[in-house]
Amino acid sequence: GDSVTQMEGPVTLSEEAFLTINCTYTATGYPSLFWYVQYPGEGLQLLLKATKADDKGSNKGFEATYRKETTSFHLEKGSVQVSDSAVYFCALSEDNFNKFYFGSGTKLNVKP
């Protein structure tokens, strides 16, 4: 069945450090891939998405590239800020389906 695996946290970085959060997936078809972010006390918000192999999703300085050969969708940001502290979820959705599969979430703490 479909599933998403992401690195365990928490990840603690200093401001302006480089961020990578690893995400790999298992899917039977050709999924769309997503990163969601959850700030404290709030619901999940879509951060970025990619719909096919080699697509790059980007938003707010975050990027992730859909790598079919390695079944990965790693989240990166060149210079994190304190305001990026949140929990990040990787997710997939199969074509023509609206059911999402979420990873377990990775908590990011950014220190000034």
Add this chain to the structure above:
Amino acid sequence: DAGVIQSPRHEVTEMGQEVTLRCKPISGHDYLFWYRQTMMRGLELLIYFNNNVPIDDSGMPEDRFSAKMPNASFSTLKIQPSEPRDSAVYFCASSWGTEPPTEYFGPGTRLTVL
């Protein structure tokens, strides 16, 4: 649009009581999802609807949980009787059947069962 609306935002109840959580999806969305989030189990999909019809309820933990969607603008998740292990944050999300679908989450209801 106001986004997905959930009520109440916080609920504290005693074991054995009935709890009803409410959700209003974004207008025009034809999919609605209920999730539960806990520290131990992370984010779990409980049930989802398409055009008000339940499609997959395999995530509903047991018969104490039930969900309804009487119309396109309203859904409820009911727990009867509630137990302390039901304490969690319950999220409602909605989407529409475009490619790719994108789920929009509500702010959640934090449930505490004493």
